[in-house]
Amino acid sequence: MSPQISPSILSADFARLAEEAEAVRGADWLHVDVMDNHFVPNLTLGLPVVESLRKSTDIPIDCHLMIEDPDRWAPQYAEAGAGSVTFHVEAAAAPVRLAREIRSLGARASMALKPATPVEPYEDLLPELDMLLIMTVEPGFGGQSFLDIMLPKIRRTRQLIDRHGLQLWLQLDGGISAETIERCADAGADVFVAGSAVYGADDPAEAVRRLRELAATATDSAPWVHRH
Numbered sequence: 001m002s003p004q005i006s007p008s009i010l011s012a013d014f015a016r017l018a019e020e021a022e023a024v025r026g027a028d029w030l031h032v033d034v035m036d037n038h039f040v041p042n043l044t045l046g047l048p049v050v051e052s053l054r055k056s057t058d059i060p061i062d063c064h065l066m067i068e069d070p071d072r073w074a075p076q077y078a079e080a081g082a083g084s085v086t087f088h089v090e091a092a093a094a095p096v097r098l099a100r101e102i103r104s105l106g107a108r109a110s111m112a113l114k115p116a117t118p119v120e121p122y123e124d125l126l127p128e129l130d131m132l133l134i135m136t137v138e139p140g141f142g143g144q145s146f147l148d149i150m151l152p153k154i155r156r157t158r159q160l161i162d163r164h165g166l167q168l169w170l171q172l173d174g175g176i177s178a179e180t181i182e183r184c185a186d187a188g189a190d191v192f193v194a195g196s197a198v199y200g201a202d203d204p205a206e207a208v209r210r211l212r213e214l215a216a217t218a219t220d221s222a223p224w225v226h227r228h
């Protein structure tokens with residue numbers, strides 16, 4: 001799959017969200033970070049904002065739920081019209097049931113792993129998912145530095161996906177920029193969240209194009225691509 005970019009509105013102006021969505025026209029997704037001040041030490045926004053954003057942009061919404069009790073809340077984000085709903089496995093009581101429920105409501109089901117959560121225990125769950133999110137910072141805040149120590153996990157996950165012949169997307173979130181995206185694409189990721197690197201740029205739409213181009217160039221020369 002050619003690389004996709006999902007700008008994170010965590011780094012946007014929350015008082016002008018519709019305009020901020022327009023500023024990244026051409027992006028594949030709009031990444032919305034929902035934080036509850038329990039699962040992570042920060043508080044952002046919730047369902048009403050997602051419902052409003054959905055009506056004010058054509059860009060599909062990629063909801064990243066950093067909340068406790070996603071089993072209760074995640075389906076409501078699918079019902080609110082999010083195109084993709086990501087829950088954290090560390091918070092989910094029944095991840096398989098939850099992924100199936102999200103899918104049954106018409107959204108893509110995605111599961112996130114914090115940096116210290118290994119992928120291997122979840123190998124058998126992967127067919128239930130449309131996307132796996134590997135956090136490349138500790139969740140909670142934008143603008144943190146990319147954790148290079150995640151690269152081996154990204155490579156191992158790509159190998160697992162390929163070994164099982166799965167179509168699920170591999171998303172990274174945290175510290176993705178023009179400086180880091182190439183090594184991430186080379187390691188096997190194909191969906192990239194970028195907050196500060198996009199909304200901190202003079203021209204956010206141009207920043208999205210440049211990130212996509214850098215990832216595509218790195219992917220073209222990555223050995224894993226040719227195994228398909």
Ligand SMILES: O=C(CO)[C@H](O)[C@H](O)COP(=O)(O)O
Pocket residue numbers: 008010011031033064066137138139140141142143144173174175176193194195196197
């Ligand atoms: O989930 C997140 C933080 O928990 C954000 O999506 C992420 O941090 C994006 O911001 P940046 O690209 O600036 O790191």
Ligand SMILES: [Fe+2]
Pocket residue numbers: 008031032033064173193
């Ligand atoms: Fe996020």
